[in-house]
Amino acid sequence: MSLDKATVRTIANLARIEVRDEELDHLAGELSNILHFVEQLSEVNTDGVEPMTSVAALELPRRADVVSDGNCRERILANAPEADDGFFLVPKVVE
């Protein structure tokens, strides 16, 4: 599958990465090459093959539903680009 510029723009939007118009051509070419490379999988007959969802033959463990951590708001907020009054600050979402 070759990707056109419009598709690349859509994917970039889904991934929330700003892409300048002049980058689209180059990116479409690179991504198309990667897709061509991975598309050789289509020559393998996988009828009846179970998709692997976990490489570890382990049962997912359960834990008790209790609080085991927390009370460290200041330490977490310490890395925030912008924080105030115990909250992360972001541009206004609701007018």
Next chain:
Amino acid sequence: MTALTRLTIAEARDGLARGDFTAMELTEAHNRAVEAARGLNAFITETPELAMEQAAASHERIRTGRAGALEGLPLAIKDLFCTEGVLTTAASHILDGFVPPYESTVTANLKKAGAVMVGKTNLDEFAMGSSNMTSHYGGVENPWRKRGDNRPLVPGGSSGGSAAAVAARLGLGATGTDTGGSIRQPAAFCGIVGLKPTYGRCSRWGIVAFASSLDQAGPMTRTVRDAAIMLGAMAGHDPKDSTSAPLPVPDFEKALSGDIRGLKVGIPREYRPEGLAEEIAAVWERGIAWLKDAGAEPVEISLPHTKYALPTYYIVAPAEASSNLARYDGVRYGLRVEGATLDDMYRKTRAAGFGAEVKRRVLIGTYVLSAGYYDAYYAKAQKLRTLIAGDFKTAFESVDVILTPTAPSAAFPLGEKMDDPITMYLNDVFTVPTSLAGLPGISVPAGLNGEGLPLGLQLIGRPFDEETLLRVADVMEKAAEFKALPAGVEA
């Protein structure tokens, strides 16, 4: 004090126990070596003062008979492991200034064992690469040079800084992480030992995530014995990682019996593709002969889906990366580029914060997971993964370990193979299948090529049978008698 940086982990441990030198002297020697080798760009952050504090505490524990398994031993830590109070970057601009308020389980285990951290090593951005060239902090130079050619070479990747640091004697060992070959390939390029354990052997908690179903931490060292010692300290069940295996950690060092008589060593015919470099084929033949001389029996095997491993990987890994990297949004940590709206801020932050290779993978991952394409790409790749793992399962019914080359070439010059992403991806052709199957693999230095550069051989083992893997690797290491030293390391 140069000599102290030349010791193995086992020798330094025993020397400290005997009182031949102190933990402070050992750390001081490494701190000085790190400073002297800054030209390699192996470290993103050096932590000499922290190292001296840790060494003093180790000294006290040794003096009072409370030494841990790695007490007082200076190690380098890949800058993908979160370290409490120490900048952690994943070699990405988007994690600018991130100082984790917590410690990864693996580095916490190392600390508990008494290890000293000399610094955080450079890597490909988010561990995505095979040359260390995608780092926001610049490429790393391999301490090795071609004979008669002083052009700098790549150390491999993504654990390139760790591999260069261990080869240049800046740490007795280093941590690496391996998603598709990121421990084994740089180990081969730098002439050291690199072990990717079985998926689940080491906790992933606190390691910056790339592809969660593949990521695994492991040791990078100068000897197989050192890898065994270090793995013992890194590994263990961790309730904070639901894929961490609830299994006891064996005494890996004890597994090095030197006796591999009667073991069956699988030689997969699919790892001999047309166009395999002659020097790689030759070192592989030597490896087969060494193991045969030691009493093992080489057996030709087939892993029929090998050629589909790389395309499978380049669907699965980007898909997981695109969802793991969704967390970098400029809100909670790292870089923020202001925008008019929240979405605009996300888009600008991620455009400025991610490098070209990371963007490519996030976009590919987003595409293969998007509505209408999921079955054709992602679901198909998961089925291929089942077939690839099945190949190994069948093979291990008749053999105990598998021997292959680690990489299709020796280290290449800085800046080469950068034009086409797929050329770079081919570096991992021999290591990716093992990763997809979750199996343990180890690269052992096997000799030098015609240009004086190290080549590695890879051994692959059954799940959670690192003991057999290490036992065979130890025998192969002894037979290889790899004594060559990189440029700048005095004989």
